Amino acid sequence: MSTTPRRPAGPVRRPVGRLAALAAAALLALTGCSDNGASAPEPTATLDARLLESAREGGASDEQLAVLQGGQVTFQQYQKAVNQTVTCMRDAGIEVIGDAVTQARGFPEISYSFGNSSAGRTAEQTLAIADECIATHSMYVEQAYQTAPGSLEQQEAAFAPYRDPIVQCVREKGGDVPGDATAGEILVASASVEVQTGVSCTSQAGYDGG
Incomplete structure (x- = not known):
């Protein structure tokens, strides 16, 4: 199986959430506990109104919007959102791997990858379904969680x-x-x-x- 980190298993790509987090971290610079016992980063104190608006425009689920409207994103909320994305893909017949909690960047996160192809579909069709799962269930929550002050501090330290x-x-x-x-x-x-x-x-x- 070839994989698409957090995007489609064809050629390997980084998961959407990871890429989005890097971009968001750069943008911000310019302008409790996980299953493995790791301490979760401090939640965001406030969320950028632009992210909430993007979530609304991008088709985020009511549950994802409710998390964002709460003004902070905990690890538990982030993990639940990512698990819903993974379930959405698997229910659509898209293979997902690497959906365990890791701390490669110094804070607990889930860096899953998914297949670039699925039965009866082209690569483009598979990617479209995967992208919809991500946008609907977790993309904006992931961005908020991964760019929270605690997450960024732990990333810098690691x-x-x-x-x-x-x-x-x-x-x-x-x-x-x-x-x-x-x-x-x-x-x-x-x-x-x-x-x-x-x-x-x-x-x-x-x-x-x-």
Whole structure:
């Protein structure tokens, strides 16, 4: 099975939530407990009104909107939303793997992948169904949870030992990283370098959370 991290199992892609979280973390920089006993990050104190509006316009379920309207997202709410997305995909015949809680980025999250194909459908049809499951059940809750202050603080702490080697690699490959860049910004720059050169600075540094 080939997988699409948090998007479709065909070629491997990162899960939508992870990509969205990196982008959201970079945007923010520019402008309790999990099943494995890990402490959940502090919930968001307030949620950006733009995210709530995007959720409404993007077809988020009433349950997802209710979580966002509550003004904070706990790990339990996040986990429930992601589990609903995974169930939606599996009920549609799309294979999902990696839906366990991990702490690769320093805080508990679920970095699942899903199949790029499913029986009787084209890859485009499969992706469309998967995208609808994600948008309906968890995408906006995931963004809020992953960009909460506690999540970002724990990500920065876990990323610290890898910061210098990744930044050096990105710069050597022509990427631009300011000295005060956040972990999210550095990971976005590293992903851009990988697209352009095929070199994964995060892999070279031994970092598996990006």
